[in-house]
Amino acid sequence: xxxxxxxxxxxxxxxxxxxxxxxxxxxxxxxxxxxxxxxxxxxxxxxxxxxxxxxxxxxxxxxxxxxxxxxxxxxxxxxxxxxxxxxxxxxxxxxxxxxxxxxxxxxxxxxxxxxxxxxxxxxxxxxxxxxxxxxxxxxxxxxxxxxxxxxxxxxxxxxxxxxxxxxxxxxxxxxxxxxxxxxxxxxxxxxxxxxxxxxxxxxxxxxxxxxxxxxxxxxxxxxxxxxxxxxxxxxxxxxxxxxxxxxxxxxxxxxxxxxxxxxxxxxxxxxxxxxxxxxxxxxxxxxxxxxxxxxxxxxxxxxxxxxxxxxxxxxxxxxxxxxxxxxxxxxxxxxxxxxxxxxxxxxxxxxxxxxxxxxxxxxxxxxxxxxxxxxxxxxxxxxxxxxxxxxxxxxxxxxxxxxxxxxxxxxxxxxxxxxxxxxxxxxxxxxxxxxxxxxxxxxxxxxxxxxxxxxxxxxxxxxxxxxxxxxxxxxxxxxxxxxxxxxxxxxxxxxxxxxxxxxxxxxxxxxxxxxxxxxxxxxxxxxxxxxxxxxxxxxxxxxxxxxxxxxxxxxxxxxxxxxxxxxxxxxxxxxxxxxxxxxxxxxxxxxxxxxxxxxxxxxxxxxxxxxxxxxxxxxxxxxxxxxxxxxxxxxxxxxxxxxxxxxxxxxxxxxxxxxxxxxxxxxxxxxxxxxxxxxxxxxxxxxxxxxxxxxxxxxxxxxxxxxxxxxxxxxxxxxxxxxxxxxxxxxxxxxxxxxxxxxxxxxxxxxxxxxxxxxxxxxxxxxxxxxxxxxxxxxxxxxxxxxxxxxxxxxxxxxxxxxxxxx
Numbered sequence: 001x002x003x004x005x006x007x008x009x010x011x012x013x014x015x016x017x018x019x020x021x022x023x024x025x026x027x028x029x030x031x032x033x034x035x036x037x038x039x040x041x042x043x044x045x046x047x048x049x050x051x052x053x054x055x056x057x058x059x060x061x062x063x064x065x066x067x068x069x070x071x072x073x074x075x076x077x078x079x080x081x082x083x084x085x086x087x088x089x090x091x092x093x094x095x096x097x098x099x100x101x102x103x104x105x106x107x108x109x110x111x112x113x114x115x116x117x118x119x120x121x122x123x124x125x126x127x128x129x130x131x132x133x134x135x136x137x138x139x140x141x142x143x144x145x146x147x148x149x150x151x152x153x154x155x156x157x158x159x160x161x162x163x164x165x166x167x168x169x170x171x172x173x174x175x176x177x178x179x180x181x182x183x184x185x186x187x188x189x190x191x192x193x194x195x196x197x198x199x200x201x202x203x204x205x206x207x208x209x210x211x212x213x214x215x216x217x218x219x220x221x222x223x224x225x226x227x228x229x230x231x232x233x234x235x236x237x238x239x240x241x242x243x244x245x246x247x248x249x250x251x252x253x254x255x256x257x258x259x260x261x262x263x264x265x266x267x268x269x270x271x272x273x274x275x276x277x278x279x280x281x282x283x284x285x286x287x288x289x290x291x292x293x294x295x296x297x298x299x300x301x302x303x304x305x306x307x308x309x310x311x312x313x314x315x316x317x318x319x320x321x322x323x324x325x326x327x328x329x330x331x332x333x334x335x336x337x338x339x340x341x342x343x344x345x346x347x348x349x350x351x352x353x354x355x356x357x358x359x360x361x362x363x364x365x366x367x368x369x370x371x372x373x374x375x376x377x378x379x380x381x382x383x384x385x386x387x388x389x390x391x392x393x394x395x396x397x398x399x400x401x402x403x404x405x406x407x408x409x410x411x412x413x414x415x416x417x418x419x420x421x422x423x424x425x426x427x428x429x430x431x432x433x434x435x436x437x438x439x440x441x442x443x444x445x446x447x448x449x450x451x452x453x454x455x456x457x458x459x460x461x462x463x464x465x466x467x468x469x470x471x472x473x474x475x476x477x478x479x480x481x482x483x484x485x486x487x488x489x490x491x492x493x494x495x496x497x498x499x500x501x502x503x504x505x506x507x508x509x510x511x512x513x514x515x516x517x518x519x520x521x522x523x524x525x526x527x528x529x530x531x532x533x534x535x536x537x538x539x540x541x542x543x544x545x546x547x548x549x550x551x552x553x554x555x556x557x558x559x560x561x562x563x564x565x566x567x568x569x570x571x572x573x574x575x576x577x578x579x580x581x582x583x584x585x586x587x588x589x590x591x592x593x594x595x596x597x598x599x600x601x602x603x604x605x606x607x608x609x610x611x612x613x614x615x616x617x618x619x620x621x622x623x624x625x626x627x628x629x630x631x632x633x634x635x636x637x638x639x640x641x642x643x644x645x646x647x648x649x650x651x652x653x654x655x656x657x658x659x660x661x662x663x664x665x666x667x668x669x670x671x672x673x674x675x676x677x678x679x680x681x682x683x684x685x686x687x688x689x690x691x692x693x694x695x696x697x698x699x700x701x702x703x704x705x706x707x708x709x710x711x712x713x714x715x716x717x718x719x720x721x722x723x724x725x726x727x728x729x730x731x732x733x734x735x736x737x738x739x740x741x742x743x744x745x746x747x748x749x750x751x752x753x754x755x756x757x758x759x760x761x762x763x764x765x766x767x768x769x770x771x772x773x774x775x776x777x778x779x780x781x782x783x784x785x786x787x788x789x790x791x792x793x794x795x796x797x798x799x800x801x802x803x804x805x806x807x
Contacts, residue, residue: 184232224337429468
């Protein structure tokens with residue numbers, strides 16, 4: 001038994017590959033045969049008629065298969081040809097097949113059942129049987145009252161009823177099924193007794209007439225559709241209940257002509273500048289179903305939208321200064337159904353700054369005034385005011401005192417109408433004055449204009465480098481709206497002006513030329529000077545620089561120096577000396593240039609040329625010594641007295657003042673001493689004291705007291721009384737100095753003697769000395785202690801010069 005099982009296993013392993021080869025497949029999977037037979041249901045055949053029976057095979061398997069099919073059992077009075085039949089189908093594919101069926105002439109009117117057996121070549125064990133019916137019937141004979149295609153003219157937006165007669169000319173009563181087909185979306189329905197959904201049913205007896213009733217809703221003409229003389233087709237089918245025969249009747253529902261128009265889109269109401277023109281676009285359309293023209297007119301209306309009866313409708317209307325017209329509204333233009341066009345409604349505004357108006361547009365298709373479309377379109381005047389102002393010139397940034405400049409501006413009217421602009425000065429610096437050249441300007445819309453706006457004048461007292469802005473605001477006329485602010489920068493230019501005054505040139509007996517000149521800063525800014533000295537001959541010469549001068553130290557003959565920051569209106573004195581040549585072989589002339597340059601503007605220079613004649617060497621030897629000139633000495637003395645008269649007078653006045661003050665002080669001291677003596681308690685006398693009165697007294701040596709004065713203190717007091725002195729321009733005669741010293745010593749001695757006498761009297765009276773008296777100060781001053789120090793400079797010129805900067 002075990003050997004048998006082993007043999008069977010070996011045989012199975014050998015036979016399995018053979019089975020795979022026979023199936024011609026690459027797999028060894030089991031296969032399920034599936035076949036779907038479609039359309040093999042019921043057929044109708046008449047006596048003596050041959051028909052084709054059509055059906056479809058669908059291989060629902062995954063592999064190619066060959067199907068065989070044949071009639072299972074033959075049926076009496078029915079003949080089938082074309083079977084058996086074999087068809088090969090790939091997996092998932094369909095294939096239509098057919099065979100023929102005929103009925104004998106004597107076949108009875110009945111329903112016969114037939115069966116067809118399907119088998120598979122790939123699967124011998126698979127089979128499938130399909131059963132269908134064959135019905136043998138007499139011929140039906142249904143006829144509609146009209147043949148071909150009928151047409152009906154219909155009006156839009158109506159329900160149209162349709163009726164058609166049908167006749168049964170068969171020998172039997174017929175149960176007829178009616179259905180209707182249309183490709184349109186128009187609504188329809190049956191008006192019959194028996195209906196079920198889309199079908200209607202009617203039994204028609206033989207040789208009788210019946211009617212088919214239905215209704216169709218005709219839609220409105222929308223956007224030109226349905227077109228005129230166009231419409232959908234409807235098809236009615238009558239299916240005979242005898243043999244399934246079908247008769248059909250078709251009819252078209254043609255749309256009648258419909259005229260209409262529409263206003264599709266209207267632009268925004270117009271906003272127009274005064275006196276301007278603006279157009280509003282309007283889209284109109286022929287919404288009828290036939291080509292047509294559009295009638296377009298304007299209608300005048302009031303503010304409440306009511307028509308104005310006195311003004312007829314037209315394509316151009318003028319009212320209240322406004323003019324309205326239609327542009328592009330030609331009536332002869334034919335529009336196809338649903339075709340549109342654009343027209344424009346033009347508005348011309350009056351020359352006013354505020355107004356508005358409405359106009360009514362009327363549109364209807366030709367021949368359809370009852371379908372008039374209207375729309376109201378408005379317009380108003382919108383006065384837009386704007387502008388700008390811009391400074392165009394900049395000529396006031398180097399303005400001299402009393403000089404004037406103009407400022408030019410560019411003004412632009414950015415509004416939409418003629419407008420005026422006003423100007424107003426808002427700010428003016430203190431050192432200038434400003435005046436508008438014009439106060440208003442009128443401009444057309446979009447116009448530019450360049451104009452001179454303002455005149456600016458610098459004050460005569462304006463200082464250099466003063467900065468500021470003249471501010472002018474521009475306004476719209478009769479409003480507070482500021483168009484722009486113009487800022488005109490102003491700057492005062494420096495004026496370099498030096499005035500030469502008091503030029504003195506003198507040559508002394510030693511052959512020295514002295515030059516003195518006073519310069520006054522009459523410009524408008526503090527300035528410095530660079531002073532240079534040049535000569536035509538090589539000879540000693542030098543400046544006598546003031547204390548504030550800047551120059552190189554250690555130079556024997558100073559030829560140049562600088563002075564900084566001389567204020568406005570101040571004087572400055574330049575002094576110099578030149579030794580005339582003494583070694584020239586011939587007589588000649590020395591030319592001396594004193595050059596003064598401004599530090600602020602070095603290119604500006606002031607030159608003063610001095611000259612002096614000198615004597616050559618041969619002529620110097622022939623000159624005889626001058627004899628004593630008494631009259632010349634007297635004249636010189638008089639001149640010296642004149643020159644020193646103020647000094648001598650000051651010394652005398654000072655001496656008198658000092659004397660008076662000393663006397664007044666001594667008087668006050670004496671009074672004070674007397675008051676102290678009176679208030680002092682009297683000492684009590686003892687008995688032995690009165691004998692001392694008769695004792696001989698020895699005379700006491702009293703040392704004479706004198707006032708000791710420091711020379712520097714005396715000099716300071718003297719200068720405080722007489723004021724600051726200026727250096728003498730020429731040497732002072734020593735005799736005058738000696739005389740002044742003698743006078744001062746005389747007055748001082750008298751004062752000292754008076755003080756000494758007062759002190760002696762106090763001592764003799766037994767009173768103590770006055771408070772403030774110092775015994776060590778009772779020494780007589782020596783002459784050199786009271787003599788004031790008077791500087792003497794031989795180089796100075798003997799002419800007094802008014803100089804604000806000399807020290």
